[in-house]
Structure formats: structure tokens, C-alpha cells
Amino acid sequence: MQGWAGNILDINLTSGQIETVPLDRDMARLFLGGRGLGARLLWDLVGPEVEPLSPENVLIFTTGPITASASQTSNRFNVSTKSPLTGTILHANSGGWWGMQFKRTGYDALIVRGKAASPVMIEITPAGVAIKDAAHLWGKGVFETTVALEQNRNKRNVLCIGPAGENRVRIAAIMNDKERSLARGGAGAVMGSKNLKAIVVEGLEKNKPADPDQFKFMLYETGKLLKASPLTSQALPEFGTAVVMNVVNEIGALPTRNFQQSQFEGADKISGEEITDTILVKNQACWACPITCTRITQTKSGKEGEGPEFESAWAFGAQCGIDDLDAITEANYQCNDLGLDTISMGNTIGCAMELAERGLLANDLGFGRADRLPGLIHDTAFRQGIGDDLAEGSYRLASKHGAPELSMSVKKLELPAYDPRGMQGQGLVFATGNRGACHETGNMLGPEVLALPRLIDRFATQGKAGIVSVHQNSAAVIDSLVYCKFANMAVAEEFFARTLTAVTGEHFTADDLMMVGERVWTLERLYNLREGFSKEDDTLPARLLHEPVPAGPSEGFTVKLAPMLEEYYAFRGWDKNGVPKPEKLKELSLEFVMEVVHD
Amino acid sequence: MKVKLFGNLRQKAGESEFVAPGATIREALESLCADNEPLRTAIFAGAELQPHVRVMVNGRDCELANGLATAVSPQDTIAIFPPIAGG
Numbered sequence: 001m002q003g004w005a006g007n008i009l010d011i012n013l014t015s016g017q018i019e020t021v022p023l024d025r026d027m028a029r030l031f032l033g034g035r036g037l038g039a040r041l042l043w044d045l046v047g048p049e050v051e052p053l054s055p056e057n058v059l060i061f062t063t064g065p066i067t068a069s070a071s072q073t074s075n076r077f078n079v080s081t082k083s084p085l086t087g088t089i090l091h092a093n094s095g096g097w098w099g100m101q102f103k104r105t106g107y108d109a110l111i112v113r114g115k116a117a118s119p120v121m122i123e124i125t126p127a128g129v130a131i132k133d134a135a136h137l138w139g140k141g142v143f144e145t146t147v148a149l150e151q152n153r154n155k156r157n158v159l160c161i162g163p164a165g166e167n168r169v170r171i172a173a174i175m176n177d178k179e180r181s182l183a184r185g186g187a188g189a190v191m192g193s194k195n196l197k198a199i200v201v202e203g204l205e206k207n208k209p210a211d212p213d214q215f216k217f218m219l220y221e222t223g224k225l226l227k228a229s230p231l232t233s234q235a236l237p238e239f240g241t242a243v244v245m246n247v248v249n250e251i252g253a254l255p256t257r258n259f260q261q262s263q264f265e266g267a268d269k270i271s272g273e274e275i276t277d278t279i280l281v282k283n284q285a286c287w288a289c290p291i292t293c294t295r296i297t298q299t300k301s302g303k304e305g306e307g308p309e310f311e312s313a314w315a316f317g318a319q320c321g322i323d324d325l326d327a328i329t330e331a332n333y334q335c336n337d338l339g340l341d342t343i344s345m346g347n348t349i350g351c352a353m354e355l356a357e358r359g360l361l362a363n364d365l366g367f368g369r370a371d372r373l374p375g376l377i378h379d380t381a382f383r384q385g386i387g388d389d390l391a392e393g394s395y396r397l398a399s400k401h402g403a404p405e406l407s408m409s410v411k412k413l414e415l416p417a418y419d420p421r422g423m424q425g426q427g428l429v430f431a432t433g434n435r436g437a438c439h440e441t442g443n444m445l446g447p448e449v450l451a452l453p454r455l456i457d458r459f460a461t462q463g464k465a466g467i468v469s470v471h472q473n474s475a476a477v478i479d480s481l482v483y484c485k486f487a488n489m490a491v492a493e494e495f496f497a498r499t500l501t502a503v504t505g506e507h508f509t510a511d512d513l514m515m516v517g518e519r520v521w522t523l524e525r526l527y528n529l530r531e532g533f534s535k536e537d538d539t540l541p542a543r544l545l546h547e548p549v550p551a552g553p554s555e556g557f558t559v560k561l562a563p564m565l566e567e568y569y570a571f572r573g574w575d576k577n578g579v580p581k582p583e584k585l586k587e588l589s590l591e592f593v594m595e596v597v598h599d
Numbered sequence: 600m601k602v603k604l605f606g607n608l609r610q611k612a613g614e615s616e617f618v619a620p621g622a623t624i625r626e627a628l629e630s631l632c633a634d635n636e637p638l639r640t641a642i643f644a645g646a647e648l649q650p651h652v653r654v655m656v657n658g659r660d661c662e663l664a665n666g667l668a669t670a671v672s673p674q675d676t677i678a679i680f681p682p683i684a685g686g
Contacts, residue, residue: 239685439686
């Protein structure tokens with residue numbers, strides 16, 4: 001293969017049918033792979049009439065044209081589906097080794113349809129594709145399942161769900177290579193609803209570049225840039241992602257106790273610096289990645305595992321008023337084993353803590369109760385007691401107890417570790433996120449805090465729309481190639497384009513890639529519009545719009561969303577209701593949606 | 600005023616917090632780096648800050664004020680970040 005294998009594996013778990021269909025090359029050129037290809041296929045396969053946890057929903061696992069090429073960070077892959085948490089389009093991506101190995105089986109994508117009559121797994125090896133009984137694995141955690149299925153890092157890789165997915169917990173993750181995750185939006189619940197426990201891959205094919213000399217040159221040049229950047233060669237390897245805990249706290253944008261405050265007195269105790277000083281065992285890298293940002297850690301009790309990343313440390317830390325790093329780290333391990341999204345889990349627990357402290361939830365839960373984390377996480381995965389409510393996510397939890405406004409979520413996806421009252425552009429990112437409140441789809445941490453590439457005033461609102469849009473488009477194409485966004489901290493889109501050209505033999509420029517990104521973003525938007533979402537859903541929790549930050553460097557601020565949103569729609573070529581105009585659809589080669597959107 | 604250090608600056612300085620004199624950020628940083636060449640090299644490139652080093656006063660990046668010439672008072676808190684990334 002040169003970039004694209006040209007094949008899609010299509011499996012129907014209801015009928016047991018397994019077939020290979022050709023990849024539409026025109027579609028591939030327009031959407032590349034990963035998130036883009038996933039969105040395009042989902043548009044055709046899953047319409048508004050489909051319930052997310054019904055057999056009619058699909059899971060689409062996609063790689064990109066550079067996956068398994070050995071270009072730096074070319075290990076990532078994507079899953080696309082309709083989210084059972086939000087009802088929006090869902091994409092999630094993960095690193096590790098599974099994506100590389102799946103590509104080596106000779107497929108660009110795997111579509112899983114229907115529902116098996118009893119628990120099954122899918123095995124894709126040089127011997128063929130098989131649907132096998134997995135009743136003996138059902139109920140087991142991710143770690144035990146991964147071992148049982150003989151995970152062998154570079155040769156045989158396991159993707160699976162834990163009890164959370166089996167129990168259709170709306171915030172369940174799909175895990176791969178033991179502790180990597182397709183975390184947000186509940187894809188794990190969709191997999192569980194299909195009685196699909198695991199997908200195991202072993203491959204032999206190689207993604208050989210069409211122009212080996214140019215590819216080698218780009219490998220060398222990209223490597224030089226990654227090594228020269230202090231971000232990718234020092235900061236991330238030395239301290240991991242949680243090194244931003246202190247800077248986000250320092251500026252007064254670290255959400256604390258369910259976003260009631262924006263600075264946490266215990267931030268340093270749960271920071272990247274503290275992780276490095278106390279619990280770090282070693283770094284680990286995903287396949288073909290020189291950045292090595294993964295933390296392998298060990299707590300005082302002797303438990304060892306991956307993480308916590310920044311978001312996880314925040315979610316069980318500041319969000320819950322907890323500064324016990326060991327407790328936070330073990331909560332992270334537990335979520336990995338049960339197959340849960342740590343951001344949604346921690347955010348939802350924080351919501352429950354506030355509900356309890358306000359007397360709206362009959363429970364002795366309160367902020368700072370680190371001792372309650374293991375039980376709450378367990379009960380969520382198994383839908384027991386209050387866990388059955390937590391399993392529904394913060395919005396449904398808070399609504400059930402009479403206070404939906406206490407859910408810090410957008411489109412029902414829980415907010416991550418940034419208080420947008422201290423970062424106005426981040427507020428626009430969250431409000432317009434196609435999968436809900438998501439930092440991965442256009443994080444403004446760079447420009448608003450770290451001066452990457454340049455510093456802009458985090459409290460300003462005018463002009464944010466253009467920067468947010470560009471960031472969103474860039475993230476979308478990176479997710480479609482599929483590269484790691486950390487590589488983008490040192491390597492510009494121009495380099496990605498030249499590497500893609502070398503791998504596929506088809507000419508791409510940086511402008512082409514940004515067009516792909518805008519196309520993907522817009523199609524996701526259209527998908528949600530078709531589902532019934534509207535500009536009313538491009539909003540933020542009332543707390544962030546109307547309650548000023550009480551203290552700290554962001555004191556007095558709320559998010560001034562309306563003017564940013566108006567500017568955003570205009571910049572994107574959408575009408576005042578946030579609907580992409582016909583001329584924009586033509587520009588992006590999205591004419592096929594015209595009838596649906598502009599009848 | 601209080602000066603807080605983060606990331607690998609802590610190892611270079613030997614501490615995470617200091618009290619430093621100075622009427623401007625530059626004066627405070629110069630005071631901090633006196634007799635500590637590794638720390639100076641980590642923070643400064645000549646007379647300016649190293650790329651990606653951020654300096655904040657009371658949570659506000661000094662680039663949006665008067666840069667290293669930003670006036671500071673004893674009640675202020677300066678925070679210095681080496682190149683960091685994540686999220």
C-alpha cells in the first residue's frame with residue numbers, strides 16, 4: 001500500500017457477514033482518513049432516526065494515509081459513531097500501537113454494524129477475519145482482557161471495552177494496548193451495545209511510501225524539528241502533559257470544585273512537576289514517536305500504570321477539590337481498567353459533589369472526598385447505586401436532581417480542564433465543538449496562554465473567531481491524517497503535506513490540508529444540524545456565562561460568547577443561524593448535503 | 600516580591616519559590632539569576648527571554664504589559680515558566 005490500502009472491512013455482527021469493500025479514492029482524497037473518512041462514512045450510514053445504542057448505529061474505526069508509515073507519530077487512529085452521551089457525531093482518537101497494526105492488516109477502515117446475539121470478539125490476522133465467541137471475557141476488566149488475548153506490543157494488539165462499555169455507561173471508553181483510550185463521548189457503550197468485547201489485530205503489510213527518497217528526507221527534517229523544539233524534546237518528555245497544570249492555575253483558568261472557582265490551592269501537588277518528583281517510574285512512547293510523553297507511574301501502594309495525564313489529574317483533582325496525587329492516579333488506573341473516560345468521570349463526580357453539598361443529592365459526598373473515588377468509579381462502571389446516575393453523565397445526573405445548570409457540559413459532553421472565563425477563545429471552542437465541550441478540537445491554550453505561535457490577550461473577544469476556526473480546521477486535518485497534535489507543536493502543516501505527498505504519491509499542499517480540515521469540520525456541523533442541533537446548542541453552562549469568577553487573576557470575568565459566536569459564523573461562511581451557506585458547501589465539495597440542509 | 604518557578608527551572612534554582620527585590624521584572628530576574636549561571640541561561644537569551652519562556656505578574660503575561668520593563672511592587676507575584684506544552 002502507498003498511503004491507502006484501498007480496502008474497507010465491513011462486518012455485520014447480526015448476520016455474521018464479513019466483506020471487503022473498496023475505498024472510494026475520490027472520498028479518500030477529499031477526507032484523507034481518520035476522523036474525516038469516519039465523518040463521511042457516518043453521514044451515509046447513520047441518520048437521525050438511529051438510536052445510538054441500537055444495532056443500527058455503527059462503529060467506524062479508521063486509520064489515515066500516513067498511519068504505519070513510520071513517519072513520526074504515525075500510530076494514531078480514530079473511531080466514529082453517533083454518541084450515546086450527546087447524540088452528536090462522535091470522533092475519538094488514540095495512540096499506542098493498535099492503529100498501526102490494524103493498518104498492517106491491509107485495511108483503511110473497519111465498519112462494525114448490527115449486534116451479536118452473545119458476546120463476541122473480532123480477530124483480524126494473516127489467517128483471515130473471524131468473529132469469535134467472547135463469553136469467557138465478558139465481565140473482565142480491560143487489563144485482564146488484554147493479557148488474555150495475548151497483547152504483544154509490535155505484533156498483536158488488543159482493543160477492548162471493560163465493564164463500563166458492557167453496561168452501556170454513557171461515558172464508557174474504548175481502550176487499546178491496555179491503557180490508551182478512545183475516551184470521549186461514550187463509544188465504549190456503543191461497542192458494548194453490540195456485544196462486541198474486543199478487536200484483535202495482527203498484520204504483515206507495510207505502508208511503503210510512493211517516493212522513498214522524499215519520505216526519508218521528510219523523516220529526517222521532521223526529526224530535526226522535533227529534536228530542536230524544547231516543547232517536544234524537553235517539556236513533554238520531562239514532565240508530561242500535566243506540566244500545564246500550574247500555568248493554567250496561575251492565570252486563573254483552572255476549574256475548581258465544579259467550576260465554582262478558577263484557581264485550586266492544591267494545583268502544584270497534582271502537577272507534572274509533582275508527578276515527575278514523586279510517582280514517575282519512566283517515560284513511554286507510542287509507536288514511531290520520539291516525544292515519549294506517556295508517564296508510567298507507581299503509587300505508594302505499589303500499583304503501577306500509565307498516567308495521569310493533565311486532564312485526568314485535573315478531573316479527579318481540582319474539579320473534585322482533591323489534592324491527593326496517589327488517589328488521583330489510582331482513580332486514573334481504575335478508569336483505564338474499567339474502560340471509562342476520565343474527563344467525564346471526574347467532571348461528573350465533581351457535579352455530584354456540588355449537588356450533594358447543596359442538598360440536592362442525598363449522599364454524604366462532598367468536595368475533597370478522595371476516599372469516595374474508588375467506590376464511585378466502580379459503581380459507575382457497574383451501574384450500582386448512585387453509580388447508575390453517574391453512568392448517565394453529568395447533565396442527566398444534574399437534571400434528575402433538579403439542577404441541570406450544575407452540569408458543566410456542552411451538548412452534554414463534560415467540559416475539560418479550562419475555565420473559559422479566563423480564556424475567552426476557549427469558550428468559543430467549547431461552545432462550537434461538534435462533539436460537545438472538547439479541548440482537542442482546537443485548543444486555545446497555545447495562543448491564549450503559551451504564546452504558541454504568538455500570545456493573544458485571553459480576555460479579548462474580538463478577533464478570536466478566526467483563530468479558533470483555523471485551530472479547529474488544523475486539528476481536524478491532523479485527526480484525519482492521523483498525526484499526533486503534539487507533533488504540530490514543532491512541525492507545521494507544510495511538513496505534513498510534504499510527507500503525505502511522499503507517502504501517497506499524490507500532491508498535497510498545506511492549503512490542501514487546511515481545506516480538508518475545514519471540510520471535515522463543516523461536515524460534522526452538518527451532521528449535527530441534520531440530527532436537530534441548532535445555534536441554541538452553541539452555548540456554555542449558565543455559570544460560565546453569568547457568574548463572574550469570584551477571585552484570582554480572572555476575577556470578575558464571564559464568557560462574552562454572543563459577539564464571538566456572531567463573528568465565528570460569519571468567518572466560517574455560515575448564516576446567522578450557524579448553517580453553512582450554499583456557496584461554502586460548493587467551495588468545500590460538500591454539494592451532496594445541499595438537499596438536506598438547503599431544501 | 601514573591602517569585603515562583605516552574606518546570607525544570609526549579610531544579611536549576613534549587614527551590615520553587617524565592618523572594619527577590621526589584622522595581623521591574625528585569626531587576627527581579629537579574630537578582631534571581633545572580634550567581635546562578637544555569638538558571639540565567641535557562642531564562643535569558645542575551646538580554647531577552649529565551650524562546651517559549653513565559654513570565655507572568657499576578658497571573659498576567661508580561662508581554663501584554665511592558666515586557667521585562669514591567670514595573671512590579673512588593674505585593675506582586677512573579678511566575679516564570681520554562682518552555683512547556685501539554686493539554
